[in-house]
Amino acid sequence: MNEELKTKVFISSDKHGGFGVSSTIIYGPTEALLFDAQFTCSNAHRLVAEILETGRELKQIFISHLHPDHYFGLGVLKEAFPNARVIAYKETADEANSAFSHKIEYWNTELLGTNGCKTAVNIERIEESYLSVDGIKIEILGIMRGDSENLTCLWIPSTRTLVAGDLVFSDAYLWIADARTPEERQEWLDNLDKLEALNPKVIIPGHAPNNKPINPNCIDFSRKYIKDFTKELKDAKDSKDLIKKIEKIYPNLAVPICLEMSAKILKDGLQWEGDFPLSLRYKKTII
Numbered sequence: 001m002n003e004e005l006k007t008k009v010f011i012s013s014d015k016h017g018g019f020g021v022s023s024t025i026i027y028g029p030t031e032a033l034l035f036d037a038q039f040t041c042s043n044a045h046r047l048v049a050e051i052l053e054t055g056r057e058l059k060q061i062f063i064s065h066l067h068p069d070h071y072f073g074l075g076v077l078k079e080a081f082p083n084a085r086v087i088a089y090k091e092t093a094d095e096a097n098s099a100f101s102h103k104i105e106y107w108n109t110e111l112l113g114t115n116g117c118k119t120a121v122n123i124e125r126i127e128e129s130y131l132s133v134d135g136i137k138i139e140i141l142g143i144m145r146g147d148s149e150n151l152t153c154l155w156i157p158s159t160r161t162l163v164a165g166d167l168v169f170s171d172a173y174l175w176i177a178d179a180r181t182p183e184e185r186q187e188w189l190d191n192l193d194k195l196e197a198l199n200p201k202v203i204i205p206g207h208a209p210n211n212k213p214i215n216p217n218c219i220d221f222s223r224k225y226i227k228d229f230t231k232e233l234k235d236a237k238d239s240k241d242l243i244k245k246i247e248k249i250y251p252n253l254a255v256p257i258c259l260e261m262s263a264k265i266l267k268d269g270l271q272w273e274g275d276f277p278l279s280l281r282y283k284k285t286i287i
Contacts, residue, residue, distance in 0.1 A: 044073025
């Protein structure tokens with residue numbers, strides 16, 4: 001086919017629990033695929049409107065990893081598009097399904113309330129290393145560590161478009177809390193090198209502010225942030241000092257909760273009730 005796939009990116013506000021989450025609609029002449037499903041019900045409804053306005057049939061919803069800000073909107077989306085398959089790659093699906101009920105229980109208190117997910121939606125495990133929209137191939141770039149382990153991103157060869165998910169952030173504070181050891185943080189950095197080696201023309205990050213263009217150098221931004229955070233993590237007295245140091249280097253970025261919680265978990269040893277699996281909650285940080 002001569003048609004190229006197009007992308008349409010929806011980024012939520014950083015208000016009302018939006019967390020600056022990106023969802024990417026990949027579409028061809030007749031079909032569409034959605035990468036990640038938003039966090040709140042309100043933003044999932046906004047995303048439904050964006051999909052409807054493409055005029056394409058939503059065939060697949062691909063979930064990148066187990067963090068709920070990327071799949072809590074599934075109930076709203078399945079109600080709007082009941083025939084769309086909800087899928088994730090290999091163990092990513094298993095982890096998201098296992099985490100779903102725990103995440104609902106944690107977040108649907110005063111944190112999200114009526115704007116939160118109420119019922120888990122089953123995510124189908126797939127083994128194939130590629131997807132397609134209107135017969136045009138999209139590659140799944142394996143299982144990689146980003147802001148969680150077992151994260152997946154997509155590569156559209158025909159347009160050299162990288163849908164990076166939470167391997168890459170753009171002008172937003174990174175969630176580093178799941179990377180508890182130097183080896184895990186280095187693995188994330190190594191994966192950024194692998195993504196950069198693809199020489200993408202377009203990079204779509206997992207989180208970004210919705211009131212400014214995506215930073216075309218967001219891989220470099222993410223790499224530098226991880227290195228700076230790692231250095232300041234060693235030097236800071238406590239989480240408050242760490243937050244102050246990072247805010248001095250990176251003032252006024254989107255998603256400040258990522259900085260606040262990462263600092264408390266990694267520097268103060270906070271055992272966060274929202275963590276899943278439980279082994280992560282009790283995992284010691286090695287600075």
